[in-house]
Amino acid sequence: MRIDIISVVPESLDSFINTSILARAQKKGLVEIHVHNLRDYTKDKHRRVDDYPYGGAAGMVIQCQPIFDCIEALKAERDYDEIIFTAPDGEKFDQPMANELSLKENIIILCGHYKGIDYRIRENIITKEVSIGDYVLTGGELAAACMTDAIVRIIPGVIGDEQSALSDSFQDNLLEPPVYTRPAEYNGWRVPDILLSGHDAKIAEWELEQSLARTKRLRPDLLK
Ligand code: 6GU
Numbered sequence: 001m002r003i004d005i006i007s008v009v010p011e012s013l014d015s016f017i018n019t020s021i022l023a024r025a026q027k028k029g030l031v032e033i034h035v036h037n038l039r040d041y042t043k044d045k046h047r048r049v050d051d052y053p054y055g056g057a058a059g060m061v062i063q064c065q066p067i068f069d070c071i072e073a074l075k076a077e078r079d080y081d082e083i084i085f086t087a088p089d090g091e092k093f094d095q096p097m098a099n100e101l102s103l104k105e106n107i108i109i110l111c112g113h114y115k116g117i118d119y120r121i122r123e124n125i126i127t128k129e130v131s132i133g134d135y136v137l138t139g140g141e142l143a144a145a146c147m148t149d150a151i152v153r154i155i156p157g158v159i160g161d162e163q164s165a166l167s168d169s170f171q172d173n174l175l176e177p178p179v180y181t182r183p184a185e186y187n188g189w190r191v192p193d194i195l196l197s198g199h200d201a202k203i204a205e206w207e208l209e210q211s212l213a214r215t216k217r218l219r220p221d222l223l224k
Pocket residue numbers: 085086087088112130131132133134135136137138139140143
């Protein structure tokens with residue numbers, strides 16, 4: 001899989017993309033992540049990519065030209081399954097969308113910024129608009145980072161123990177049961193006896209009960 005991220009602040013994504021699990025996934029050849037600086041595509045001699053909005057609203061709007069030329073340059077190299085725009089008014093990102101996107105071959109994520117981008121790009125070029133929640137960020141980079149992380153970690157082979165990505169909270173609409181590690185007693189706090197019993201079937205039953213109880217208490221919406 002290949003993910004191309006387009007941003008006006010590409011450096012803000014560097015450490016995230018080159019650290020830990022995402023770095024290892026790229027080194028293993030399981031995913032390619034490329035970040036593009038939108039300013040590299042402007043024809044403006046001062047490298048500007050934005051201008052005042054028509055109609056006199058406040059803020060600046062990213063122009064069509066650099067976005068169009070950047071996406072055209074990428075499309076000339078390969079076909080893209082999805083050209084995503086990150087925006088607070090997009091479709092809400094969730095685990096099913098992450099699962100679906102992780103099966104794609106090539107995707108572009110265009111990070112929104114400032115007041116927005118020229119709407120003609122959204123109408124004519126973008127195939128999917130995505131929000132990561134009901135709050136407003138200063139730019140789409142954190143949204144692109146969240147999406148990339150959630151998409152890449154479920155690609156087979158990225159996480160050592162494949163079972164663990166599939167048994168996550170949300171994969172089955174249930175929250176995870178509590179987990180513990182050694183020592184069995186710390187500060188007088190004991191690990192539940194059942195987990196020390198060695199009885200696999202009873203442990204699995206206990207974990208399911210815990211998952212159901214936690215989901216009912218913390219996220220009853222998931223049980224509907
Ligand atoms: Cl995708 N972008 C911005 N700017 N704010 C957001 C968002 C995206 N998702 C939630 N808030």
